[in-house]
Amino acid sequence: MDIVFLTFILILSIFLGFELISKVPATLHTPLMSGANAISGITLAGAFISAGIANSQMANILGCIAVALATVNVVGGYMVTDRMLAMFKSKTGAKK
Amino acid sequence: MTIELIANLSYIVSAIFFIYGLKMLGSPATARKGNMLSSIGMLIAVVAGLTHQNIVSYEWIIIGLVIGALVGGVAARLVQMTSMPEMVALFNGSGGAASLLVGWAALYGTGASVDSGTMSGLAAQVSAISGGAPQPISAFTAVTVILAILIGGITVTGSLIAYGKLSEKIGSGAVVFSGQRIVNSLLLLALLGASVMLVLEPAPDSVWFYAVLGLSLLLGIMAVIPIGGADMPVVISLLNSYSGIAACAAGFAIGNNILIVAGSLVGASGIILTNIMCKAMNRSLANVLFSGFGVVKQGKAIEGEVKPISVQDAYYILEAAGNVCFVPGYGMAVAQAQHVVKELGEILEKNGAEVTYAIHPVAGRMPGHMNVLLAEADVPYEQLVEMDEINPRIENVDVAIVIGANDVVNPSARTDPDSPIYGMPIINVDKARTVFVLKRSMASGFSGVDNPLFFGENTRMLFGDAKSSIGGIVSEFGN
Numbered sequence: 418m419d420i421v422f423l424t425f426i427l428i429l430s431i432f433l434g435f436e437l438i439s440k441v442p443a444t445l446h447t448p449l450m451s452g453a454n455a456i457s458g459i460t461l462a463g464a465f466i467s468a469g470i471a472n473s474q475m476a477n478i479l480g481c482i483a484v485a486l487a488t489v490n491v492v493g494g495y496m497v498t499d500r501m502l503a504m505f506k507s508k509t510g511a512k513k
Numbered sequence: 514m515t516i517e518l519i520a521n522l523s524y525i526v527s528a529i530f531f532i533y534g535l536k537m538l539g540s541p542a543t544a545r546k547g548n549m550l551s552s553i554g555m556l557i558a559v560v561a562g563l564t565h566q567n568i569v570s571y572e573w574i575i576i577g578l579v580i581g582a583l584v585g586g587v588a589a590r591l592v593q594m595t596s597m598p599e600m601v602a603l604f605n606g607s608g609g610a611a612s613l614l615v616g617w618a619a620l621y622g623t624g625a626s627v628d629s630g631t632m633s634g635l636a637a638q639v640s641a642i643s644g645g646a647p648q649p650i651s652a653f654t655a656v657t658v659i660l661a662i663l664i665g666g667i668t669v670t671g672s673l674i675a676y677g678k679l680s681e682k683i684g685s686g687a688v689v690f691s692g693q694r695i696v697n698s699l700l701l702l703a704l705l706g707a708s709v710m711l712v713l714e715p716a717p718d719s720v721w722f723y724a725v726l727g728l729s730l731l732l733g734i735m736a737v738i739p740i741g742g743a744d745m746p747v748v749i750s751l752l753n754s755y756s757g758i759a760a761c762a763a764g765f766a767i768g769n770n771i772l773i774v775a776g777s778l779v780g781a782s783g784i785i786l787t788n789i790m791c792k793a794m795n796r797s798l799a800n801v802l803f804s805g806f807g808v809v810k811q812g813k814a815i816e817g818e819v820k821p822i823s824v825q826d827a828y829y830i831l832e833a834a835g836n837v838c839f840v841p842g843y844g845m846a847v848a849q850a851q852h853v854v855k856e857l858g859e860i861l862e863k864n865g866a867e868v869t870y871a872i873h874p875v876a877g878r879m880p881g882h883m884n885v886l887l888a889e890a891d892v893p894y895e896q897l898v899e900m901d902e903i904n905p906r907i908e909n910v911d912v913a914i915v916i917g918a919n920d921v922v923n924p925s926a927r928t929d930p931d932s933p934i935y936g937m938p939i940i941n942v943d944k945a946r947t948v949f950v951l952k953r954s955m956a957s958g959f960s961g962v963d964n965p966l967f968f969g970e971n972t973r974m975l976f977g978d979a980k981s982s983i984g985g986i987v988s989e990f991g992n
Contacts, residue, residue, distance in 0.1 A: 420653060423765060423773060430774045433532065434781025441539040446786060447881035451601045452538045452548050453782050454753050456531055458604075459555065459775035460612045460760040462562030463767050467618035468577060469568030475717070476621035481573035483614035488581025489588070490608035491559075495552045496589035497600060502545040504888040 448501045455494025461487035516564050523561035524771040530554025531775055535782060541894075558771050594889050595846040598882065602676040602749050605756050609668025612759035616661030617726075619654070619766045620717040655715035657765035659708045659725060664759040666729030667736065671752050674737040675745050687741040694803075697735050704728040736802070744801050746875060746882075747790050751798075754783025790875060796937070822973035824982060827949060828989035830973075834911035834947075837861050838903060839870045840940055841883045844917010844952070848979035851890040854916060857983050858892065860990045866911075870896050871903040871940050873921035904941050913945035915966075916979050917952070923964045948972045951979045 441449055464487050468480025531554045537547025563574070585604070592600045677683035707724035716722065740748055757779025764772025791798050831837065839858065845851060858868045870892060876883045884897060907913070915922055925932035926939045942948050943966050950972060966972055975982050 419768070423768070423770070426770060426773050427761065427765075427777050430777035431781045434535075434778040435785055437532065437535045437778070438539065438782040438785040441786075441789075442541065445539065445541060445544055445881060446789070447597065447601075447885055448544060448548070449535075449538050450750055450753055450783075450786060451597070451604075452551060453535065453779045453786075454601055454605050454608065454756070455548075456535070456551060456555070456775050457608045457753065457756040457760050457779040458611070459558060459772055460608065460615055460763050461555075462558050463615045463760075463763050463769050463772050464577070464611055464618075465559075465562045465574055466565050466567055466767055466769075467615055467621075468573040469565070469570055473618075473621040476618040477570075477573045479614045479618040479621070481577040483611045483618065484574055484577025485581040485584070486607040486614070487611035488578050489585035490604050490611065491555055491585070492582045493585030493589040493600070493604045494608075495548065495555070496586060497592065497597065497604070498548045499545065500589065501594075501597065501885050502548055504885065 448498050451494060451501065452498040455491055455498060458487045458490035458494060461491055517566060520561040520564050521770065523557050524774075527554040527558040527561070527771060528774045530557065531778060535778065558775070561771075562769075593849075594886060595849060596680065597885065598746070598749065598877075599676050599679045602672045602679060602745075602752070605749065605753050606669050606672030606676065609665045609672060609752070609756040609759055611665075612661050612756065612763045613665030613669060613726075615763040616658045616665060616766055617717070619658050619661075619763075620715060620722065652712055654766055655712045657762050658715065659711055660762035661759055661766050662725055663704065663708065663729045664755050664762060666726060667733035668752050668755045668759055670730045670733030671737045671748070671755070672733075674734055675748050675752065678737075679745050688738040693735075693739060697732075700728060700732055700735060704732060740802065746877075747787055747798070747801050750783055750787040750790060751802075754780050754787060757781075757783055819967050819974050820972065822949070822975050824975070824985035825989060827973070827975055827982075828986050830947060830949075831861065831866075831912060831986065832864065832990070834861070834866050836867045836909055836911045837869075838907075838910045838913045838942075838945065839868070840913055840915045840918050840922055840942055841870065841872070841876060841887070842916065842918025842921060843877050843882075844919075844979055846877055846882065846886055846917070848917060850916060850980040850983055851886045851892075853980055853983040853987060855887070855890040855892050857987050857990075858896070860987060864990075868896060869898050869903065871898050871900065871913075873900050873918070873940050876918055876921050900938060900940050907941050907944045908946075910945040912947045912949060913942040915942055915948060915950045916983075919952075919964055922966055924966055924969075925964070928965075942966065943969050943972070946971065949975050951975050951977075951982050953978060 438449070461484060464480050464483035466480070467476050468484050470476060530550050534547045534549075534551025534554060537543035537550065539547075568574070588600065588603075674683070704725065707721050707728060711719060711721040711725055714721070737748060757776045759776070761773050761776030761780060764770070764776055787798060791801060839854060841851075841854065845854065858870070862868050870887055872883045877886075887897060920934055920937075922940050922942045923932075923934060924939070924941070924943045926934045926937045927941070929935060948966065948969065948971055950967060952974060954976065967974060
């Protein structure tokens with residue numbers, strides 16, 4: 418039942434992902450890729466569990482590295498995307 | 514129980530933020546806000562993730578968070594705009610590695626104990642459904658764990674190779690050897706075999722586990738080395754999609770909704786983006802991934818005479834030009850020439866010329882790479898035109914200035930069916946009245962293909978560093 422439920426979520430999200438991206442100007446491809454890349458750092462939320470559970474030291478160490486790497490992905494990804502988009506912004510702002 | 518409920522509700526909220534964020538990233542006016550929204554969604558998901566009932570100690574988490582935030586923050590702040598593609602490749606690799614490790618840790622987290630309290634939600638429920646047998650983890654969980662390790666592994670090494678090729682730390686050409694496909698097929702078969710064995714007997718100290726880990730890392734390398742540097746944008750986009758799928762698989766492994774939702778959103782959008790890029794090059798994804806660009810098939814060698822031009826002569830021609838079109842490529846990024854280019858553009862405009870910047874969809878190392886650079890230099894948005902817009906009126910352009918672009922203006926793509934890039938849409942600068950090509954030397958482009966444009970009747974080569982060449986022209990105007 419649970420597997421069916423999770424798969425249901427999966428399929429709907431995939432369709433949603435397809436729909437969201439279909440119409441994007443080429444200008445925004447790089448920021449979009451980098452922004453989507455930051456979202457893939459969501460694995461961080463899963464890494465917490467591995468890093469913090471009680472029963473295995475090894476899992477904790479693996480989890481700690483996973484947390485660090487996922488955080489690099491998240492923090493770096495969002496900051497880099499913002500830096501790129503800030504330039505678009507300043508330009509359109511100056512134009513107005 | 515209530516905390517878990519609140520956490521799950523928060524995941525729904527953060528999913529909404531992600532969806533709106535991605536949606537808004539698709540339009541220039543709202544993109545920055547969209548990125549902000551998506552980062553708020555991430556913050557909510559992270560805080561909710563921290564409340565998970567199975568977490569008993571926070572020291573490892575805090576250590577990881579601090580290290581990661583420092584590294585990511587510093588890297589994002591210091592990176593040059595021109596090396597953005599490599600940076601995204603690296604970030605992508607670290608995301609893939611994280612998913613791999615989450616999968617790996619799930620083997621421990623659920624394997625050591627039959628106490629369902631310490632098992633992750635899904636695994637506990639699945640083994641409860643299957644009769645609560647004392648088996649370490651269910652076959653379903655094992656499959657998802659292996660998928661996380663496998664896809665994560667390919668993403669890590671693939672991204673690192675892509676990084677190496679883009680930053681030219683390793684040769685950017687395609688590495689092809691005979692029997693490559695056979696080797697790769699065997700590798701894939703071995704990987705499948707090891708995966709099946711690991712599903713049958715999931716344990717972190719199993720030799721099959723190490724086999725799966727090693728083979729997927731190897732497969733990532735093998736999959737990316739035969740792809741030439743010019744195709745790296747497509748590869749990064751595809752690997753970005755993989756890292757989403759890996760996160761999604763990790764989500765299944767530990768029964769976490771938000772990982773599944775966010776991971777599959779990224780996976781799906783990454784595939785769409787990959788597809789858009791392939792279309793821009795008029796090639797199929799399979800062709801990009803398996804063709805060994807530029808090596809298997811070499812176009813005919815081109816003979817002819819190049820006509821160099823001095824900065825001063827270039828100035829005389831430009832001063833008389835009424836319609837000037839810049840065609841930037843990766844060379845502009847390397848030379849950091851975007852600011853002087855913009856300066857020259859302004860001078861020409863004051864001089865009465867119509868100035869445009871024609872951007873090929875795959876110019877540079879990532880789609881939109883040139884747009885980002887020109888935006889950094891404050892080039893007005895209306896002056897940027899796309900390929901389809903400039904080509905019909907390219908005959909009216911007095912001077913087309915090609916700055917460090919090569920493959921995207923190579924007429925072989927139109928005329929020479931033997932050329933590896935035959936069929937790729939290009940900016941037809943060879944049809945402009947005069948073409949200036951700014952180049953460091955006569956080396957062929959990133960794809961290793963010769964360019965007959967350089968030998969064209971109306972082409973003048975301006976050799977040297979693009980930044981100093983343009984700077985030279987600018988100061989000529991000053992005199």
